[in-house]
Amino acid sequence: MRFLSLLIVFFTATMLQASPERWRHEWPETDFNRTSVTNWAEILSGGPPKDGIPAIDDPQFLHARDETRIGPTEPVITVAIGGQKPRAYPIRYLMWHEIVNDRVGGIPVAVTYCPLCNSAVTFDRRTRAGVLTFGVSGKLRHSDMVMYDRQTQSWWQQAVGEAIVGKLTGTQLKMLPSWMESWQQFTARNPDGLVMAEPAYNRDYGRNPYRGYDSSRRPFLYSGELPPHGIHPLERVVRVGDRAWPLTRLSQAGEISEAGVRISWVAGQASALDAGQIGKGRDVGSIRVRDGRGRDVVHDVMFAFAFHAFWPDGQWMLGR
Template sequence: MKNFLLIFISLLLISATTRKNGFKIEDPLIPIEDILSGGPPKDGIPSIDSPEFIGSKKAKSVFNPDARALVIEVGGVKKAYPIPILNWHEVVNDQISEFNIAVTYCPLCGSGIIFLSDYGGRTLQFGVSGLLYQSDVLLYDRQTESLWSQLELKAISGKYKGTPLIPLPTAHINLHKYLEENPDALTLSTKTGFVRDYSSSPYQGYERENKTYFPVNITSNEYHKKEWSLLVDKKLIIPLGSLQGKKGNKVFKVGKESFKVRWDKEKKDLVCEAQAQRCISAYFFALKTFYPEAKIN
């Protein structure tokens, strides 16, 4: 009986702790069997840690008119991070105004979120773990190797387990249109220190396919899986196709608060005009998977 108990306890400990892609994962906040290898090893998708920037005129000559970008403004400083670069790197460790930030993008979910990277009095440098949860990138910090779920908005294992990520107001929009409206903005340069063809995408055709490369626990046939959508305050999902007219704006009531949403179907822009830190743009399947209780517009 004693030996049986020892074996049982040992099995429990093994089930709660495992190694994946070189990471020791102990008692994570998500089911350990749902943490999958995306293929590349840790840092096989290299983050950009010393970003260089170019002016708007140069950027418009480098990137195609249909190129999209994650954009942010803090303290009067405006920056754009083109998706053609983020497709290859997924993380940019940067600064804006006096803040240290991590620019993150998951091509599989279409989700782009910019976070503060100062936690507990130290600046964390983020990288790509090579692991996925519900098809979304699991980030890691190089200081403690804690794993962070981008769309869960928190660390799911390691020293920082349970620590929430602090998002900054971010929009995912057409780059050329943004630069025309903000000629003083700085754009991430293709001089990244890596040899990549930024004129091509390693995910060519993916957004047109009504399927995912990796399994997710929640599926819905209400919209095409890659329908461009906006999550508002974790409670409302607005698919671009649900909105009337090619472009416009509308105020949505979420609880007791109002959110003004602007869209342009030709440019595939769908953004919150204010409180953008409480809004996330991504593919419909990703938002539905991570926020299944959210109402669909």
């Protein structure tokens, strides 16, 4: 009987951990009855609470020529929309804030970066429920950031841009073309461009709190399947739709034209997740993805394990 009682206690505790009950007190306005999540054990606390990583709203900008803090090889996310001056969002800031709610040429955007997946995606914040603003939930799923919107308190998977819990479950955000490149590459092409100014927070901007992460054997807080074909889980891949090109292949080729896109690689961008100081990270190069007419294509440069987690039936473009 004692063994049976212990078994019941263990089973109950396990079920509680694999249910939304543990989150309800923190998220009283979130509708947990509406969800696409089938296994609640996939959602874990990343450590910080809700808004413990503060998103940036209405950022300030400088002219690129006036910025002196950013090292030449430091990565930035470049957003260029419809005739507006290109904007650079430095990873030195997104490393600590992960989401920037901004407007570019009248379009409300969310520029996002998840360090644990190296996923940098820009979204249009307009939805059927209106214009949303996003914050960091403090939760992870497959080691990827779970965002939330402040209007409905729904939860969103950053890597795919889809609501997974709450009123807006199933809603898909539109992804906008953006890309990561070095600060030097951005300024050489856009001497009159704009760059996000340093936020007014007490953070050690420029430091990488995940030192050596992209050389680790396994991802942090991830228990899913590892990538096939012997691909290292923390190898960078270029994701376009449900296809992934290993960065090692692209860096060797320089340029590849396949599946309707042309992907080019150039040296000069530091890994944000290598050295203690972002600007001193090893060179992983920069990627641009364009279609047959030379237009920028939505893509992401993410870790292989994250691609496999969210696109388990995706196509690996190995060139074999």
